[in-house]
Amino acid sequence: MTAFAPDRVVTAELVAVLVAVTRGQPRVLTTQCGQALPAGPFQQAHRSLQAGLRAWVEAQTHHPLGYVEQLYTFADQDRIDGAGRRVVSVGYLGLTRESDSIAVDNVGWQDWYGYFPWEDWRNGIPSLIERVILPGLATWAGQADDPNERTHRRQRIAFTFGAEDFPWNEDMILQRYELLFEAGLVPEAVRRSGHPQPGGAEGLVPGQPMNHDHRRILATGIARVRAKIKYRPVMFELMPAEFTLTQLQTAVEALAGRELHTPNFRRLMAQQALLEETGAMATGTPGRPARLYRFRRDVRLERAIAGTSLPFARQP
């Protein structure tokens, strides 16, 4: 174990999936005109990985970052810096409100379903699933030589994309992207395999690609958000100071990519006791005016993460 061998030296990079919800749309901060996620170096001076991320994101966007959590660390074989060293990318998820004080060129907020059109089920099942994705994947499944592999692929397709009586699971966005990648149906896969696509986008699934593996990191971030809103009060970080229940519901729907059952959503909010009324009402909307709410500051104490699901014996 030679501790300082040169082949053990790598370049470290911090990649951020910064999420906001604006006017009912889920948004992500991008660089290079939407083709990459903001990425910055991890430097000796940084106290920790998270501190490094906060430092340069706040430098770029000029407003403080609220909730931050680590996503995943990647070291893909084809990520190599100019000196031939491997690049280790540490992905982070950050939740904020959108700010227009971004000073840097080519940096801006993008709707995230531009990258994953098949993930937006808010107006029912997207037609491109039946039209483009499932046929493309079926072709890929049929190309396997081994018949066992073929049925295995078909099962996996049905399971991940909610076909053949499997339910759609919005949390499986990463698995879906990886399946499309494996099947060669996204430009990033074609690019990597080295075959220059001749006629452009033939057979490929619509959805804007990104550089390197950034669309995969974005999928990881979206998956984490979608899973997290179900058991942690993270909407805190994404909403303005005051909001109506419908605005909150619309924001959750934007993130989950699905519509919610309004009466049950309201009841859920009521019984969780995370909100309090401000007393004021929203104005300027059609229909009956809605009450305004804010998140309760005093309930911060992590909302008793019950989390059982194993049949524990009662302590005597």
Added chain:
Amino acid sequence: MTAFAPDRVVTAELVAVLVAVTRGQPRVLTTQCGQALPAGPFQQAHRSLQAGLRAWVEAQTHHPLGYVEQLYTFADQDRIDGAGRRVVSVGYLGLTRESDSIAVDNVGWQDWYGYFPWEDWRNGIPSLIERVILPGLATWAGQADDPNERTHRRQRIAFTFGAEDFPWNEDMILQRYELLFEAGLVPEAVRRSGHPQPGGAEGLVPGQPMNHDHRRILATGIARVRAKIKYRPVMFELMPAEFTLTQLQTAVEALAGRELHTPNFRRLMAQQALLEETGAMATGTPGRPARLYRFRRDVRLERAIAGTSLPFARQP
């Protein structure tokens, strides 16, 4: 953005939390006579981080690694290699069965509650919580100057350690360790702060320390295992080919650190349909002989990760 600045270069290390359950005890593979977790370099030759981990763990233990997942990436300020570079440690969790084919000296399996005695509630609440931990933490809470900070600390203590009517949550092992660290009640914290403890272990909480931040990484691994057994069939990887329901229950209890309600546990297993009877019976135990089970190979397809918990609207 100078891409190849020297302050951007780091050393990458892979750290493994390898878990097994043997004779009803939860075990972890350690090096340096139990003072460290196995750690190996990430090298240029490795296809990916996970491939690198698999490669050297299998070289060390001489048996293939089953389930592996990434835990977390750390870059603590005090981890610096001989050339003054920062060390980035990528932690991995691996689940296996214990093997005695470990060839390397000072490497072996340890019971994990030796490192976290307060986490073992299988025989009721460990007395050292009332005797040592809560008094120690109370002192620390009282040392804060700001009265708000004092009450905040007390709330956090009660919440994390399940005092004052908060329930004990076995998943919060990392938060508990970090709280003890902050309060200076574990040797690692004393060591870092530079105060050499004069009289030895006075006031410190019992529990074997580890080098660097390895005990923290171990806590992260245990937390992940405890959370995971509740919603994924990971016991697959830890059990022998055939086992009784009681053996399975004992293994889960070892990991969770709590006793389970036997009749309900059995029912849960039955309705999940993850198991099938082998037809054989266990022999050589007192009492009525138990049926032997095995995991069903054909049900691998991820057991329909239902995962709702938001009031979705029904798709028409």
Added chain:
DNA sequence: TCAAAAGTGTTATCCTTACACCCATGT
């Protein structure tokens, strides 16, 4: 007056929890 959106009540169903009890074997 009517459309649009806010908001409430109620029931069927399922899952979890807890308690009570019977079964099969060795000593």
Added chain:
DNA sequence: ACATGGGTGTAAGGATAACACTTTTGA
């Protein structure tokens, strides 16, 4: 016979999902 552990039945309680319905505003 009885201790020990294996195994089953069932009822109470809580959470969720689905349906039907009332209220309040602006055009």
